[in-house]
Amino acid sequence: MIRIVLVDDHPVVRAGLRALVESQPDLAVVGEADGAEAAMTVVGNTAPDVVLMDLSLGAAAVGGAEITARLRTLPEPPEVLVLTTYDTESDILRALDAGARGYLLKDAPSEDLFAGIRATARGETVLAPTVAATLVRRTSNPAPTITEREVQVLELLSRGLGNKEMARELFVSEATVKSHLSHIYTKLGVDTRAGAVAAAIERRIIRT
Amino acid sequence: MIRIVLVDDHPVVRAGLRALVESQPDLAVVGEADGAEAAMTVVGNTAPDVVLMDLSLGAAAVGGAEITARLRTLPEPPEVLVLTTYDTESDILRALDAGARGYLLKDAPSEDLFAGIRATARGETVLAPTVAATLVRRTSNPAPTITEREVQVLELLSRGLGNKEMARELFVSEATVKSHLSHIYTKLGVDTRAGAVAAAIERRIIRT
DNA sequence: CCGTCCGATAGCCGATTGGATGATGCCGGG
DNA sequence: CCCGGCATCATCCAATCGGCTATCGGACGG
Incomplete structure (x- = not known):
């Protein structure tokens, strides 16, 4: 049994x-x-x-x-x-x-x-x-790994924050945020914030 | 029965x-x-x-x-x-x-x-x-109605298109696309493209 | 029949974004 | 011990974006 x-x-x-x-x-x-x-x-x-x-x-x-x-x-x-x-x-x-x-x-x-x-x-x-x-x-087909920090950025991004605001939220400089964003774009195969949010939600990297 | x-x-x-x-x-x-x-x-x-x-x-x-x-x-x-x-x-x-x-x-x-x-x-x-x-x-609390045209814009937006590209896709001027976007922002309570995509997906206005 | 509302259209302008390039410190695996 | 990956920061600049304002035409109600 x-x-x-x-x-x-x-x-x-x-x-x-x-x-x-x-x-x-x-x-x-x-x-x-x-x-x-x-x-x-x-x-x-x-x-x-x-x-x-x-x-x-x-x-x-x-x-x-x-x-x-x-x-x-x-x-x-x-x-x-x-x-x-x-x-x-x-x-x-x-x-x-x-x-x-x-x-x-x-x-x-x-x-x-x-x-x-x-x-x-x-x-x-x-x-x-x-x-x-x-x-x-x-x-x-090794999927690119989204790092924890990048997930955080994506979450803020989906809430519509600008780079300056994200920087403040994460206690880093605006340049760093932009760097993370660039990496995210590459990994998700997009080149805009809007596309990144859609891709992230689709892949369940973030949830709404 | x-x-x-x-x-x-x-x-x-x-x-x-x-x-x-x-x-x-x-x-x-x-x-x-x-x-x-x-x-x-x-x-x-x-x-x-x-x-x-x-x-x-x-x-x-x-x-x-x-x-x-x-x-x-x-x-x-x-x-x-x-x-x-x-x-x-x-x-x-x-x-x-x-x-x-x-x-x-x-x-x-x-x-x-x-x-x-x-x-x-x-x-x-x-x-x-x-x-x-x-x-x-x-x-x-009457929910604002997203017009058909605005939904189209949101779909293109979630694919990461820029205003110029959306304009070409929809056979209108870039200015028109931007105007639609402004209305979308107001209706969804956001002020960025990324936020609009997240809100639209959350409210199932568009699907991923 | 007329005024009003609203979607679709459009242009201007300052702020923001995204790409390119480069550099530093840190940590973990070979 | 060195290499690669991650996170951090910086600068320049063209392209894009978002806010403001305004016109036009159709629908709807008075």
Whole structure:
């Protein structure tokens, strides 16, 4: 019997997943959580084999990747299977970096989900086809890395700040801001502030 | 017995909703659909009382609002209850304009969902609290209307075009483009191109 | 029928941006 | 130990941007 904890902030989805999972004789839901704290508590108390994690934890302050990382620090950490709507590169990488065993999309058939849970419990890695493809493309096509500082600049940029204002906000000179911007333009393949914001949002480097 | 058809492109969510709904003795799922065409067919064949519509129909070409509108053109149209993750103003307005009876969010408790379905079947209007609040704020605070021309400018803007390039693209003078931009800034409450792009994406005036 | 509102159009001008070029200190990997 | 990448700062300058002001024509209401 595979013991499962559900982490998802949507009661409807949680209840639905529970119903689905429990239709399988070898799977049992031993706990549910709707956020980071609840997840830590429930997992600590129930020591499940697998955690089904919804990454799109709404507007929660703590993302699913963060929770995954924290869960993996527990003694006898559970295997984490991420189940999400998004297949964005940064989401995937963050989740896998955080220690997730698998990454499935919500539009997968139920059978794939069950198979994924069982494989995850055995310690195998499970990836949705599109996710695997993304990873392959990624390794062959190294995406430029946006540094933390550059992300900060992008956030200010999306709020419409000028170079002078950004400089003040970041406690650096205007020249430095312009330098960061130039690098951002190169990495995102754009040459204007507006284009940079659109590209950054599209790649989920920043969120609105 | 209230007869229900589920429309959602996620098998997991569909199966989950079905399990949830069927736990209620007075509710029955008589059909499921994962897209626009399937929805029309299934609803036509089963003549349900209520359609549970997931607006976030992934990257489908036809949005939930569109499907809702089409369903309402059927003879003896079903009542449509929208169930979605998003509470963006434009999403809400589109859905209600399309003829949806209610608008619930996925983070609502199951009981609210059941109550919503029953109310919808009786022809009552059901709105999630945040949705209702948004509508109220909206009526008291009339949102500025972005004209079609301005949307075109915003789209080009998000692609990083300069005023000259936009002017060429739209067959107008550069001065005209700048004028449109000024109006856009006023309406979106920003004063830079970057801010305008972020605001436009956030309000779903344009999509990435 | 007339006044008003508003979208689309347009030009001027000072402020801002983006590109080019170069330099310094720091840190981590080979 | 040296190299590369990141963050920092500086300067010059042409091109672009954003604010201000104004005209025109169609829609709408009185």
